[in-house]
Ligand code: HEC
Ligand code: HEC
Ligand code: HEC
Ligand code: HEC
């Protein structure tokens with residue numbers, strides 16, 4: 468009797484306690500980490516759409532690797548009453564301002580590379596910059612933890628989703644758990660009441676049979692399902708970080724990096740064609756008639772070239788049967804998008820690395836940029852074209868006029884129509 472009494476008294480209390488504890492753990496989890504997680508996630512998105520075409524947090528690209536950047540600028544010290552961190556914000560907003568302001572670190576930085584950074588004045592607010600810095604200083608923070616996928620490409624291969632989705636899953640399970648616990652409490656209540664002989668007049672319907680609750684549960688279910696379906700569709704066909712095995716272990720790091728072979732020696736149509744070709748194995752044979760061993764795989768991988776082109780290494784003739792080679796295609800825009808290499812490489816003078824990343828350091832090529840519409844448009848909004856000096860633009864008379872009259876001060880790709888739908892869509 469006492470026990471039962473105790474049970475009855477404490478059961479509710481302890482279950483309520485348990486619920487409270489669980490809820491607060493949940494909230495703590497959600498709140499404590501959430502502020503950072505949300506900002507980190509936004510920072511990551513901002514970084515991907517504004518900076519990733521030139522920067523990687525951990526690897527050098529067109530711009531320097533960004534992790535540790537806050538400490539580097541802090542160490543550069545206060546100048547004209549602004550701390551290193553404030554100068555860093557100035558730099559990211561408009562690097563010209565930091566250079567014109569005479570901040571030595573910025574001046575040295577701007578002289579360090581041939582490429583120039585975009586200007587983000589009016590695009591990014593100070594708090595956006597804080598979020599980006601939070602991301603680049605903690606690139607591995609996220610659902611997969613610091614390990615992530617293997618290999619030198621762990622940053623680009625990481626999943627497209629931020630920590631947001633794990634939070635959703637966590638919240639979902641928390642709701643389910645709370646619901647079950649409430650259910651159990653009610654049921655226990657009734658069992659005890661019945662034992663004590665209290666007739667429960669037509670026990671109230673359990674809460675999960677209540678129509679409102681069912682509707683609400685269905686709604687929540689739909690939202691979750693919808694979120695994941697839409698997410699899956701949006702990322703369908705996009706494969707940033709995609710890095711397939713190739714039939715021959717051809718290394719860009721060795722050829723374009725160590726041996727400094729020009730990209731266009733092999734990808735010769737990038738300058739004047741829509742597509743950039745993959746070289747035929749005959750191009751490889753220009754060198755590999757003589758180079759039959761490599762530093763890493765000895766004769767094994769180069770022997771595969773010989774096999775495909777029908778080269779007999781002992782007689783030094785193409786006397787054997789040939790077999791075509793099928794490289795696995797990495798970059799692939801949907802059919803409804805028009806993209807021309809010549810327009811970017813030749814007319815726009817955009818470097819391969821701006822879009823493809825530091826290929827000359829990759830043993831195995833991976834897709835560096837998202838190739839999303841936002842990625843194209845962002846660059847078109849931010850990139851100034853060398854307008855006045857490039858003959859390619861001589862027919863744009865109105866814009867030349869506007870420039871002369873001072874109606875406009877700069878010409879971006881957007882000015883010449885680079886964000887009109889039909890320019891990119893058939
Ligand atoms: C078009 C290419 C490009 C884009 C886009 C770009 N940067 Fe840069 N960034 C550079 C280059 C190149 C440098 C090296 C300085 C120079 O040569 O002007 C640089 C330098 C920097 C530096 C100084 C690095 C150091 O080690 O001190 C920071 C910080 C930086 N960028 C942040 C950003 C952020 C944040 C974004 C996105 C909002 C961004 N950049 C977008 C090309 C770019
Ligand atoms: C010696 C010849 C050679 C040189 C030099 C070379 N590449 Fe390649 N590239 C290839 C071959 C072969 C492939 C296909 C196999 C592979 O993906 O590794 C390829 C693939 C690529 C791809 C992926 C194509 C796809 O399927 O989407 C890109 C991007 C690329 N190269 C860019 C570059 C850049 C940028 C440079 C200069 C830094 C360069 N390449 C230098 C031979 C070369
Ligand atoms: C301009 C000259 C040149 C061209 C063109 C060239 N290579 Fe090479 N390749 C080299 C040199 C040099 C080495 C390294 C030899 C060494 O360091 O011992 C090499 C090494 C290799 C290796 C051995 C890698 C290793 O680590 O064992 C492979 C495989 C290879 N090349 C494949 C190709 C393929 C495929 C192509 C054509 C797409 C190609 N090469 C085009 C010069 C060239
Ligand atoms: C403005 C961004 C941009 C620049 C600059 C750029 N590429 Fe590409 N590259 C792309 C895109 C986008 C694709 C995918 C094209 C498609 O699917 O039709 C691609 C595809 C490729 C491919 C695969 C074959 C193809 O054309 O589909 C190779 C190889 C390649 N690029 C090499 C290069 C080389 C080498 C350079 C420098 C000379 C270069 N790219 C410059 C964006 C760029």
Ligand code: HEC
Nearest residue numbers: 805806810814815821842843846850880883884885890891
């Ligand atoms: C790194 C910056 C950059 C990226 C990324 C980029 N572009 Fe461009 N794009 C340029 C520049 C610079 C020009 C100007 C060259 C010119 O006038 O043709 C240009 C021009 C164009 C034009 C011609 C516009 C016109 O008015 O003549 C088309 C079409 C185009 N880009 C399509 C794309 C597509 C599609 C993508 C994404 C898959 C893309 N671009 C990504 C920099 C970029």
Ligand code: HEC
Nearest residue numbers: 704705801804838839840843844847885886887888890891
């Ligand atoms: C600078 C080039 C560019 C311009 C301008 C452009 N798009 Fe796109 N668009 C793309 C690329 C690249 C994709 C493929 C994105 C992907 O595969 O994720 C795309 C995809 C799409 C899709 C398919 C949905 C998706 O996300 O894959 C639609 C719809 C679309 N664009 C509509 C438009 C409309 C409407 C406009 C004009 C307001 C426009 N686009 C202007 C490059 C462009």
